[in-house]
Amino acid sequence: MRLSRYFICTCREVPREAESVSHQMMLKAGLIKKFSAGIYSYLPLGYRVLDKIIAIIKEEMDRIGAQQLLLPFVQPAELWKKSGRWADYGDELLRFQDRKGGEYVLSPTHEELITRLVGDGIDSYRKLPLILYQIQIKFRDELRPRGGIVRAREFLMKDAYSFCQDFSGLQDIYQQMKRTYEQIFTRCRLNYKLVEAESGPIGGRVSHEFIVPSDSGEDSIVECKNCGYTAKLEKTSYLPIYQRDEEKLQELKEISTPGVKTIEELSQFLGVSPSRMLKTLLYQTDRGLIAVVVRGDHQINETKLRELMDTQQLTLAGDELIKVKTGVEIGFAGPVKMESCPLIVDEAVVKGKNFITGSNRKDKHLINVNPARDFHPSLVDNIRLVQKGDKCPQCANILNLTRGMELGHLFQLGTKYSKPLQATFLGREGRKREFVMGCYGIGVSRLPAAIIEQNHDEEGIIWPVEVAPFQVIIISMGPETLEISRRIYLDLQKQGLEVLWDDRELRAGVKFKDADLMGIPLKVILGNTYLTERKVEIKERRRGQIKKVTSDKIYPVLMELLKNA
RNA sequence: CGGGGCGUAGCGCAGCCUGGUUUAGCGCACUUGCAUGGGGCGCAAGAGGUCACCGGUUCGAAUCCGGUCGCCCCGACCA
CATH class of the missing domain: 3.30.930.10 (Bira Bifunctional Protein; Domain 2)
Known part of the structure; x- marks a missing residue:
């Protein structure tokens, strides 16, 4: 072409x-x-x-x-x-x-x-x-x-x-x-x-x-x-390792948290790490509302949850719906006395103690909430996403x-x-x-x-030979090399190579830039070297190496380079 | 679907806030000629636009107002 x-x-x-x-x-x-x-x-x-x-x-x-x-x-x-x-x-x-x-x-x-x-x-x-x-x-x-x-x-x-x-x-x-x-x-x-x-x-x-x-x-x-x-x-999956600490169960208490709705806000307000908190999210499913409880620092794995609940629909319930169905103000939902819908609880939750949770009452949270004692899950399973620091399920190494x-x-x-x-x-x-x-x-x-993501440099694409749009680009510089370029072009084409011939009347620099950008694996260059030495240069896009060869050697050298490129 | 940004020549942009010397401009690309010929060089002359669309305000709208459409980014999960 x-x-x-x-x-x-x-x-x-x-x-x-x-x-x-x-x-x-x-x-x-x-x-x-x-x-x-x-x-x-x-x-x-x-x-x-x-x-x-x-x-x-x-x-x-x-x-x-x-x-x-x-x-x-x-x-x-x-x-x-x-x-x-x-x-x-x-x-x-x-x-x-x-x-x-x-x-x-x-x-x-x-x-x-x-x-x-x-x-x-x-x-x-x-x-x-x-x-x-x-x-x-x-x-x-x-x-x-x-x-x-x-x-x-x-x-x-x-x-x-x-x-x-x-x-x-x-x-x-x-x-x-x-x-x-x-x-x-x-x-x-x-x-x-x-x-x-x-x-x-x-x-x-x-x-x-x-x-x-x-x-x-x-x-x-x-x-x-x-x-x-x-x-x-x-x-x-991950290796569920939760420390069994010796902490004693503390007494359940309600505290005042006006306007504090998110885990982040709560964490700042109380100066406590999110891992000591529980978040309770209400989802709308095929079979109605469910409440899902995970630790404050964990994220719900909706894919797993969807499979676990065998539901197509799984969307977070809106403010309105939550209020109507549970009477709870958004931001203050919690597992304790959550009676209007099933409680789906992550396994990390039941391994912990003395959590801070929403109280199901506006502007109040509960402290020292304990699973089993203070609330009773309908279902406990592993429903959180893996996160930084979790252990490999196969070898217990840290996951990336x-x-x-x-x-x-x-x-x-x-x-x-x-x-x-x-x-x-x-x-x-x-x-x-x-x-x-x-x-x-x-x-x-x-x-x-x-x-391209895996095969490029600053100049452009570096196509692997097998997927390159053309295998070879002929760059001719100046009118003196036009005729010989044409002959090489036709010859290579006849031999079955996919050749692009840059026969445009443009400066050499433009042609080189375009050839690099397009990522053609091999360049055949006809310029000064041809005029002075009667040799063409063959340059590899990937490695940048140049070979000078006489006209009769062009095809075999190209074939050799294509094989190894 | 929520939030933010943008729509002016093929591409990248300026002009808009403060409406009228702007005949709507610049760079790249394009056309013609010169020059050049080894890494996006230079000079000169050109061609290319319903300023996204519809409506409104005004003597006058790319510019102000309302609406529509399109495009991009973030989010759509932290109760």
């Missing part, structure tokens, strides 16, 4: 909207263009990268016998109503009507459709296991898209679905898929972490995520430097908290969809059975951003 004709616009100034390095560079190098919040176009240069990534994914998926297909982007609402997700999915699911009033959704994911498809199409265990996948646009109406392409509303995803006879078959596919993902991310030169994302109490429902560490990522992950344990914050970007997700679905959608096959024994399913996603359009 001749750069003079290429549809691209690199720019010096970064649009104000861009915060993260990858977002800035993608805009600067002209890979993407935004049209609306979370809605982007891929320009030719950006699309080439995407195309390379897609090729890698296809290759690796095909290797394990997965079959590619393409499902519709617009789905009828019917299937979603059947699976229950029409109601459960929430506002991220974009629903709309056609001219006849028929209800549809823009696909945020495809479990329903694929389950129906396979349910209709496969009758016998003889065809199992089956893995199908597609690479397609998804739409999720995110409340707040951010970070450019990282959290977009419209994005490209590879989603694969496996269908097995039984759970052990699923295990095998799951392991295979894990290895495939490792292969894909390694080929993209991504430094990733495989993170446990175990989904709680329902046995065997295993889940893993592939996360790249990045400050601009929006997932919190927890890791143990000692044994390598890693997990998403909401899914993490970092941030990361989720790129891939493996999930064992079991019969979650095959059951409600009645997707069955005949087993060997001649009986109807439900498919045991797994699903496996990769955020394809996130990969370029993640790769």
